[in-house]
Amino acid sequence: MARPRSEEKALAILEAASSCFAERGISASTAMIAKHAGLSEGTLFRYFPSKEALINELYLYLKKTLCAYLSDGFPLSATLEQRARFLWFSYISWGVKNPAANITLSHLDVGDFITPELKQKAAEFFPDMGIHEEFVQSTVFSGLNRGFADSVFQALAYSTVKFAAKDPNNAEAYKHAGFTVFWKMLE
Amino acid sequence: MARPRSEEKALAILEAASSCFAERGISASTAMIAKHAGLSEGTLFRYFPSKEALINELYLYLKKTLCAYLSDGFPLSATLEQRARFLWFSYISWGVKNPAANITLSHLDVGDFITPELKQKAAEFFPDMGIHEEFVQSTVFSGLNRGFADSVFQALAYSTVKFAAKDPNNAEAYKHAGFTVFWKMLE
Amino acid sequence: MARPRSEEKALAILEAASSCFAERGISASTAMIAKHAGLSEGTLFRYFPSKEALINELYLYLKKTLCAYLSDGFPLSATLEQRARFLWFSYISWGVKNPAANITLSHLDVGDFITPELKQKAAEFFPDMGIHEEFVQSTVFSGLNRGFADSVFQALAYSTVKFAAKDPNNAEAYKHAGFTVFWKMLE
Amino acid sequence: MARPRSEEKALAILEAASSCFAERGISASTAMIAKHAGLSEGTLFRYFPSKEALINELYLYLKKTLCAYLSDGFPLSATLEQRARFLWFSYISWGVKNPAANITLSHLDVGDFITPELKQKAAEFFPDMGIHEEFVQSTVFSGLNRGFADSVFQALAYSTVKFAAKDPNNAEAYKHAGFTVFWKMLE
DNA sequence: AATGAATGAGTGTTCATTCAT
DNA sequence: AATGAATGAACACTCATTCAT
Numbered sequence: 001m002a003r004p005r006s007e008e009k010a011l012a013i014l015e016a017a018s019s020c021f022a023e024r025g026i027s028a029s030t031a032m033i034a035k036h037a038g039l040s041e042g043t044l045f046r047y048f049p050s051k052e053a054l055i056n057e058l059y060l061y062l063k064k065t066l067c068a069y070l071s072d073g074f075p076l077s078a079t080l081e082q083r084a085r086f087l088w089f090s091y092i093s094w095g096v097k098n099p100a101a102n103i104t105l106s107h108l109d110v111g112d113f114i115t116p117e118l119k120q121k122a123a124e125f126f127p128d129m130g131i132h133e134e135f136v137q138s139t140v141f142s143g144l145n146r147g148f149a150d151s152v153f154q155a156l157a158y159s160t161v162k163f164a165a166k167d168p169n170n171a172e173a174y175k176h177a178g179f180t181v182f183w184k185m186l187e
Numbered sequence: 188m189a190r191p192r193s194e195e196k197a198l199a200i201l202e203a204a205s206s207c208f209a210e211r212g213i214s215a216s217t218a219m220i221a222k223h224a225g226l227s228e229g230t231l232f233r234y235f236p237s238k239e240a241l242i243n244e245l246y247l248y249l250k251k252t253l254c255a256y257l258s259d260g261f262p263l264s265a266t267l268e269q270r271a272r273f274l275w276f277s278y279i280s281w282g283v284k285n286p287a288a289n290i291t292l293s294h295l296d297v298g299d300f301i302t303p304e305l306k307q308k309a310a311e312f313f314p315d316m317g318i319h320e321e322f323v324q325s326t327v328f329s330g331l332n333r334g335f336a337d338s339v340f341q342a343l344a345y346s347t348v349k350f351a352a353k354d355p356n357n358a359e360a361y362k363h364a365g366f367t368v369f370w371k372m373l374e
Numbered sequence: 375m376a377r378p379r380s381e382e383k384a385l386a387i388l389e390a391a392s393s394c395f396a397e398r399g400i401s402a403s404t405a406m407i408a409k410h411a412g413l414s415e416g417t418l419f420r421y422f423p424s425k426e427a428l429i430n431e432l433y434l435y436l437k438k439t440l441c442a443y444l445s446d447g448f449p450l451s452a453t454l455e456q457r458a459r460f461l462w463f464s465y466i467s468w469g470v471k472n473p474a475a476n477i478t479l480s481h482l483d484v485g486d487f488i489t490p491e492l493k494q495k496a497a498e499f500f501p502d503m504g505i506h507e508e509f510v511q512s513t514v515f516s517g518l519n520r521g522f523a524d525s526v527f528q529a530l531a532y533s534t535v536k537f538a539a540k541d542p543n544n545a546e547a548y549k550h551a552g553f554t555v556f557w558k559m560l561e
Numbered sequence: 562m563a564r565p566r567s568e569e570k571a572l573a574i575l576e577a578a579s580s581c582f583a584e585r586g587i588s589a590s591t592a593m594i595a596k597h598a599g600l601s602e603g604t605l606f607r608y609f610p611s612k613e614a615l616i617n618e619l620y621l622y623l624k625k626t627l628c629a630y631l632s633d634g635f636p637l638s639a640t641l642e643q644r645a646r647f648l649w650f651s652y653i654s655w656g657v658k659n660p661a662a663n664i665t666l667s668h669l670d671v672g673d674f675i676t677p678e679l680k681q682k683a684a685e686f687f688p689d690m691g692i693h694e695e696f697v698q699s700t701v702f703s704g705l706n707r708g709f710a711d712s713v714f715q716a717l718a719y720s721t722v723k724f725a726a727k728d729p730n731n732a733e734a735y736k737h738a739g740f741t742v743f744w745k746m747l748e
Numbered sequence: 749a750a751t752g753a754a755t756g757a758g759t760g761t762t763c764a765t766t767c768a769t
Numbered sequence: 770a771a772t773g774a775a776t777g778a779a780c781a782c783t784c785a786t787t788c789a790t
Contacts (some may be wrong), residue, residue, distance in 0.1 A: 004749090025298065027214055029784060040751045042787080052786065110297055111212050140367050144360055148350045152368065155342030163335045173331055180327050181339065184371040191769085191776065217760060229762080238760060314775050399672065401588055403763060409777090414772045416766080425764065484671055487588050514741045518734055522724045525744065529716030537709045547705055554701050555713065558745040566753065591781060601755050606782060713780085 010047045012037040014061045017054055022100035026055065026107055056118055059108050062101050063122040069094045069128050080134055084186060087131060088157075090178045095161030096171070106158045123150065131186075138186050149185070156181060197234045198225040201248050204241055209287035213242065213294055243305055249288050250309040256281045258314050265311050267321055271373060274318060275344075282348030283358065293345045310337075313316045318373075325373050336372075343368055378488060379550045386411040388435045391428055396474035400429065402479055420468055430492055433482050436475050437496040443468045445501050454508055461505060462531075462553045469535030470545070497524065505560075507529045512560050523559070571608045573598040577621050580613055583661035586684075587616065587668055617679055620669050624683040630655045630727050632688050644690055645747060649718075649740045656722030657732065667719045684711075699747050710746075717742060 018035035020028035020187055034044040048054035070090050075082055095102035108114050135141055135149045160178035164171040203223035207215035217238050221231040237239035257277045262269055284287035295301050319336075322328060328336040347365035351358035390410035394402035404425055408418040422428035449456055456534050469476035482488050509515055509523045534552035539544040577597035581589035591612055595605040609615035631651045636643055656663035669675050693710075696702060702710040721739035725732035 026212075026281075031784070041785090042751055042753090043749085046750075056347075074781085104276050105244060106297065110293060112210075125190070144364055145350060145354060145356065148346065148361060148364070151346040151349070152343055154345055159335065159338040159342055163332060167332060170331065171774065174335060177327050177331055177335070178339075181372055185368055187371075196774090216758075218758085228760090229776055229778095230774080232761060233774065236761095400586075404765085405763070415764090416772055416774090418771085419765065420771075428681055428690050480671065484667060485582075514745075518731065519724060519728060519736055522720065522735060522738070525723070526717055527721040530713060533709065533712040533716055537706060537712070541706060544705065548709060551701050551705055551709070555742075555746055558701075559742055561745075570753095590779075592779085602781090603755055603757095603783080604753080607753065610782095612781065 001046070009037070009039060009043070013039065013044055013047055013054070014058050017058050018062065018104045018107060019100040021058075021107060022103035026111065026113060029170075030054075052113075055108070055113050058104070059114050059118060060122055060125075062105050062108075064125050065098075065101070066078060066091075066094055066105075067125045067127070070129075074127070080131070080186070081183070083129060084183060085179065088169055088182050089175065091177065092160055092164065092175050096156065096164055099165055102158065102161050107164055109154060109158075119147075122148050123147075140185055140187075152185070181183065192234070196226060200226070200231055200234055200241070201245050203244050205249065205291045208245075208294060209290035214281060214301060221267070239300075242295070242300050245291070246301050246305060247309055247312075249292050249295075251312055252285075252288070252330070253278075253281055253292075254314070255313045257316075257353065261314070263306040263316075267318070267373070268370070270316055270318055271321075271370060274316060275369050276346050276362060279347055279351060279362050279365065282344065283352050286348070286352050289345065289348045289352075292339075296341060301361060304334075321373055327372050339372070340369065383413060383417070387413065387418055387428070388432050389422055391432050392436065392478045393474040395432075395481060396477035400485065400487060404428075409550065426487075428486050429482065432478070433488050433492060434496055434499075436479050436482075439472075439475070439496070440465075440468055440479075441499045441501070444503075448501070448503060450504070453463065454505070454560070455557070456482055457503060457505055458508075458557060459553065461503060462556050465531050466534055466538065466552065469531065470538055473535075473539055476532065476535050476539075483528060483532075493521075495513050497521075508560055514559055514561075526559070566608070570598070570600060570604070574600070574605055574608055574615070575619050577657050578619050579623065579665045580661040582619075582668060583637055583664035587672060589702075602618075613674075616669070616674050619665070620636050620675050620679060621686075623669075626659075626662070626684055627655055627666075628686045628688070631690075635688065635690060637690075641692070641695055641747070642744070645692055645695075646740065648690060648692060649743050650736060653721055653725060653736050653739065656718065657726050660722070661712055661724050663719065663722050663726075667715075670715060681721060695747055701746055713746070714743065 013033065016033045016179060017028075020036055020143045024032070026027075030044055031041045033054075034041045037044070044054070054134055070087060071084075072090075078086070109119075132146065132149075135146075135153075141149045156178055160174050164174040167174070193351070197274065203220045207223055211219070213272075217231055218228050220241075221228045225229070231241070235244060257274060260271055260273075261277075265273070277345050289324040296306075319333070322336045322340070323331075323333050325336075343365055347361050358374075387407065391407045394407045394410055395493075398406070404418055405415045407428075408415045411418070418428070422431060444461060446464075447460075448464075449460055452460070483493075506520060506523070509520075509527075515523045534548050538540055538548040541548070574594065578589075578594045581594050581597055583599060585593070591605055592602050594615075598605070604613070609618060633651075634647075635651075636647055639647070654696045657701075670680075693707070696710045696714070697707050699723075717739055721735050725735040728735070
């Protein structure tokens with residue numbers, strides 16, 4: 001099952017999977033995904049040996065994409081609040097711009113599709129923004145498993161994106177409320 | 188008269204569904220659920236006319252159970268902090284004692300399986316604890332859709348339960364961290 | 375499986391079966407039939423040992439009922455045309471008054487649910503109206519299996535009832551057209 | 562390119578459906594049909610998206626086949642009697658040669674499986690043989706719904722085929738008797 | 749390398765029939 | 770005698786995966 005060369009097709013499948021999973025849940029069929037990608041049913045399996053493998057790769061792909069977005073322009077040497085603010089609003093902005101990706105990621109993060117190992121691996125993509133350390137040393141989370149803060153942060157972000165997307169007129173209010181909560185957690 | 192329909196079996200199905208959904212997601216099969224409940228496949232459908240109906244009833248059942256747990260001993264006339272504290276620790280305690288129920292509820296609350304109407308109905312089971320109002324009028328959430336605060340609260344609670352259950356030695360620490368965040372949101 | 379005494383309930387089941395089969399085809403469920411008869415699912419099987427037996431008894435019941443209707447007032451010693459006319463218009467009248475029975479009988483007569491032996495037995499219920507002989511000796515059907523004439527007659531009658539019921543304004547025209555064809559067959 | 566979808570298999574399914582429906586009625590299972598066609602259950606649904614669609618296509622297929630048979634050698638400019646005679650004997654001959662098709666068509670024509678629209682569409686396959694007009698304007702049927710004449714004709718033909726097939730020694734006699742009735746209806 | 753036809757286990761659901769009550 | 774809960778085989782249909790082309 002040597003991976004064929006067309007990176008473009010692999011990407012098309014990942015994007016199609018993201019949008020199908022967002023629309024129909026993880027039970028969206030491989031046939032539907034292949035069709036959305038403009039490929040035939042069998043071809044999908046030349047790029048991903050199984051649906052499970054596709055799901056895993058999709059998880060990594062989405063996290064990488066998100067991570068690249070967050071890194072772009074990140075003010076590494078700014079104050080903590082400035083960095084946190086940048087992180088938060090970038091995160092939400094990505095979610096609002098990529099609703100399918102956001103929904104799919106929330107499905108994948110909540111379900112049992114992704115092994116803890118893979119989640120750990122994905123977490124490592126995130127550049128050192130000097131925030132995690134603050135998080136872990138904050139009054140609230142000090143001494144606890146780093147994943148806990150992540151988990152709370154993500155859940156907060158998913159909810160914020162969901163409500164901002166559903167009620168665009170108040171999007172800014174949701175974003176700021178979310179940030180307020182986030183910032184309180186760091187204090 | 189024929190054998191009466193047994194409430195016990197309906198409960199067995201609901202419990203089996205909760206544990207199967209927790210383990211396999213909502214796509215766990217009705218056959219698997221029936222087997223876990225110790226019944227034949229057909230019997231499940233005498234108690235619940237469809238999988239969808241089972242899911243809806245399970246949602247109400249779990250919310251009711253949770254609600255009863257929270258109401259038990261609730262200090263109606265205590266200070267806000269005392270009430271919030273009771274609510275939080277009861278919530279987490281229930282989740283830790285009923286991990287399958289907690290996971291299943293998180294699946295149901297995040298997915299599209301339950302209609303907003305049913306969610307609303309379930310929300311009405313909860314006794315008036317004088318907390319919602321504070322929540323909604325708090326500095327953070329004032330003016331926003333009430334569902335947003337709920338959603339954030341629940342996400343926080345689910346994460347807390349998850350980590351407390353996974354790492355029982357530090358359970359207390361997670362619970363207190365979670366409460367701290369919760370309380371900050373109310374201020 | 376001794377037949378219980380309540381003849382009334384057996385009749386209720388037969389009538390319910392007739393109306394359910396008319397509405398839903400022979401695949402109407404025994405549960406539905408029992409419900410229409412005002413009985414519980416299991417009770418049906420105390421009166422008829424199986425669905426197949428019910429179908430067979432229903433066939434005989436409907437044919438008997440029809441036959442009694444045709445016999446009522448039959449002018450045994452009138453001319454052939456008068457007898458034929460009476461037979462025809464009675465037949466159609468019964469069908470129009472008992473649409474469910476008519477539809478159910480047409481289902482049973484056309485399918486393979488009823489054995490030829492039973493059909494033969496049912497045919498013998500019909501009183502000697504001195505018409506069959508004419509039929510068999512008519513120019514058209516002389517020398518052929520008596521069932522052939524029956525079959526054609528019934529098909530003609532079913533069609534006539536169907537169209538008369540569907541288009542009541544022209545019911546009389548259909549009846550007379552049907553009779554004309556019938557009469558031509560006897561000449 | 563992958564294996565092309567084989568017209569042969571679609572035909573095998575249609576033929577299998579025809580024979581299963583003839584034997585067991587329209588409730589014959591898709592599994593049985595697939596097995597008779599020498600295919601797996603799933604394959605049937607690649608050729609026909611649902612049982613209902615299969616039934617509809619089968620109806621059209623059988624009507625088309627019958628129509629092609631009737632058209633072959635039809636003496637378009639002969640006298641009415643000659644045309645009627647050709648039509649009748651061809652019809653019966655086709656039915657006798659294709660007993661399953663004849664039985665299946667009779668089930669489909671009498672039941673509620675085929676929409677009036679589809680029946681209308683199938684009727685249009687039949688070439689203009691200049692007989693319908695005579696039929697509809699005949700003394701007997703003039704002024705009545707065209708479907709009535711059709712219905713009577715078909716019922717007559719189905720009965721004739723049934724008896725001719727069951728009693729081959731007298732097949733000719735049944736055919737001629739049937740034609741006599743048909744012809745009387747046209748006069 | 750790409751295709752899509754073929755597969756068969758699996759899905760939610762129905763139903764004739766049995767049997768404990 | 771009557772009930773209706775319980776059953777499990779059967780149903781129409783889906784789908785991840787394989788493989789001939």
